[in-house]
Amino acid sequence: MMPDLHHRIDHHLEVLVDHIGARPPGSPANRRATSHASQVLRDAGLHVREDPFTTRWWEPGRARLTVAATTEGRAVHSRTEVDGRGSAATDGDTEVEGATIELLPNPYSPAGVARGSALVARRVEDLEGLQPDGDRVLVLTDALARTQLLPAVFPFLDLPEHADVRAQLHRLTPAAVIAVSDHWEPILEDPDLPFPSVTLPTAEGERLRSGDLLHLEVTGAVHEGRGVNLAARSGAGRRLVLCAHLDAKATTPGAFDNAGSVAVLLALAELGHLDDLPVEVVLFNGEDHVDACGEVAWLGATELAEVAGVVNVDGTGLRGLGTSLASLACPRELETRLTDWVGARDGWVRTDPWIESDHAIFALQGIPAVAITSEDVHALLGGLAHTAADTREVIDLQVLVGIGHDLPDLLGLLAGELI
Numbered sequence: 001m002m003p004d005l006h007h008r009i010d011h012h013l014e015v016l017v018d019h020i021g022a023r024p025p026g027s028p029a030n031r032r033a034t035s036h037a038s039q040v041l042r043d044a045g046l047h048v049r050e051d052p053f054t055t056r057w058w059e060p061g062r063a064r065l066t067v068a069a070t071t072e073g074r075a076v077h078s079r080t081e082v083d084g085r086g087s088a089a090t091d092g093d094t095e096v097e098g099a100t101i102e103l104l105p106n107p108y109s110p111a112g113v114a115r116g117s118a119l120v121a122r123r124v125e126d127l128e129g130l131q132p133d134g135d136r137v138l139v140l141t142d143a144l145a146r147t148q149l150l151p152a153v154f155p156f157l158d159l160p161e162h163a164d165v166r167a168q169l170h171r172l173t174p175a176a177v178i179a180v181s182d183h184w185e186p187i188l189e190d191p192d193l194p195f196p197s198v199t200l201p202t203a204e205g206e207r208l209r210s211g212d213l214l215h216l217e218v219t220g221a222v223h224e225g226r227g228v229n230l231a232a233r234s235g236a237g238r239r240l241v242l243c244a245h246l247d248a249k250a251t252t253p254g255a256f257d258n259a260g261s262v263a264v265l266l267a268l269a270e271l272g273h274l275d276d277l278p279v280e281v282v283l284f285n286g287e288d289h290v291d292a293c294g295e296v297a298w299l300g301a302t303e304l305a306e307v308a309g310v311v312n313v314d315g316t317g318l319r320g321l322g323t324s325l326a327s328l329a330c331p332r333e334l335e336t337r338l339t340d341w342v343g344a345r346d347g348w349v350r351t352d353p354w355i356e357s358d359h360a361i362f363a364l365q366g367i368p369a370v371a372i373t374s375e376d377v378h379a380l381l382g383g384l385a386h387t388a389a390d391t392r393e394v395i396d397l398q399v400l401v402g403i404g405h406d407l408p409d410l411l412g413l414l415a416g417e418l419i
Contacts, residue, residue: 016033054227057222110222121139121141277411285297
C-alpha cells in the first residue's frame with residue numbers, strides 16, 4: 001500500500017501544483033483541476049456528481065502607491081479614473097513626485113489609477129461623520145484594519161461591525177482605500193467594493209497623514225466564470241463525508257493549501273482503499289473563495305440528514321511538522337475514542353477545535369466533525385498560506401503517505417460510532 005500511495009500522491013501533487021498552479025473557482029485553471037479530479041474518481045468506479053456554480057474570480061495585478069506630496073507640497077499633475085476594462089488608465093501623462101511603494105492590490109480591487117487627499121480613519125465613527133468625496137483616499141488603521149473585513153457575499157457568516165464598515169465605504173465613494181495592517185490576510189477582499197484598494201504594512205502605512213496627496217495605480221481584472229463542485233460515492237444512504245478543498249487562491253500554487261490533502265483523497269479512491277466504507281468523497285471548490293461557491297452548490301444538492309459525520313483534510317503535509325486532529329460536535333464517547341486513536345499513532349497529535357475550514361459548516365449544524373491539518377499550522381499562515389511560496393518544496397510526501405495510510409482506519413472508527 002505505501003509505495004503505491006507514495007507514487008499516486010506525488011503524481012496528483014505534480015498535476016495540481018506544478019502543471020495547474022493557482023486555481024480560483026471559475027477560472028480556466030480551476031476547471032482543469034476539477035476535470036483531472038473528476039476523471040480520477042470516475043476511473044475508480046465511483047459515481048461522480050458535479051454541482052455547477054457561477055462566480056467571480058480575480059486575476060492578480062500589481063499596485064504602486066506614491067505619496068506625491070503633503071498639502072504644503074506639489075500636487076499630482078493630472079486626474080485619472082478607474083478603467084472598467086481592467087487596466088490602469090489616465091487622462092494624460094501623469095507625473096508624480098515622492099516616495100513610491102510597490103505592492104499587491106487587494107483581491108478584487110478594480111483596476112485603475114486614483115489620486116486624492118488622504119484622510120486617516122481609525123474607527124467606524126470616524127467614517128460616519130464624513131460626507132461622500134470622490135477626491136478622497138481613505139486610510140483605514142487601528143480598529144478598522146485589525147482583521148479582514150467579511151464581504152457581504154460570504155454566505156455563512158456576517159458580523160454587524162463588518163456590515164457597518166462596508167455600508168460606510170459604499171456611502172462615501174472614495175477615490176481609493178488604503179488599509180494599514182500587518183494581518184496575514186488582505187483587509188479588503190470584496191468583489192462588490194467599487195474603488196481601488198491595497199493593504200499597506202504598518203511600517204509603511206503609519207507614515208501616512210491626513211492631507212497627504214496620494215497617487216495609487218492598480219492593475220488586474222475580475223472575471224465571471226463557471227465551475228463545479230465534485231462529490232463521489234459508490235452507494236446510497238447514510239454516510240460519512242471525507243472532504244478537502246480543491247481550490248487555491250489566485251496568488252498561490254497551493255501545495256499545502258490544499259493540493260496535498262486532495263492528492264491523498266484521490267490516491268485513496270483510485271487504489272480502492274475507501275471501497276468498503278460508507279464514504280462520500282467531496283472536493284469542495286470554494287473554501288478559499290469569497291462566496292464559498294462550491295460549498296453552496298453542494299449543500300443545495302444534498303440532504304444533510306443523510307450525513308452522519310465529516311472528516312475534513314486541509315493544510316496537511318508541511319515539512320517538519322506532525323499531523324493534528326481536532327473534533328467538533330462529537331459525542332463524549334467518540335471524543336474518548338479519537339483521543340485513544342491519536343495516542344496510538346506516531347506523528348499525530350490532538351489539538352483544540354478550530355473552525356476556519358469546511359468542517360465548520362457541518363459542526364454548526366450539529367454534525368460530528370473531525371478536522372485534520374498540520375501541527376501548529378495556524379502559527380505559520382502569515383508567511384506561507386496564499387503566497388507564491390506554497391510550492392511542493394514545503395511538503396513532506398511521507399507525512400501525506402502516513403495520513404493516507406491511517407485515514408481508512410479512522411473512517412472505520414467513525415462509521416462504527418456514527419452509522
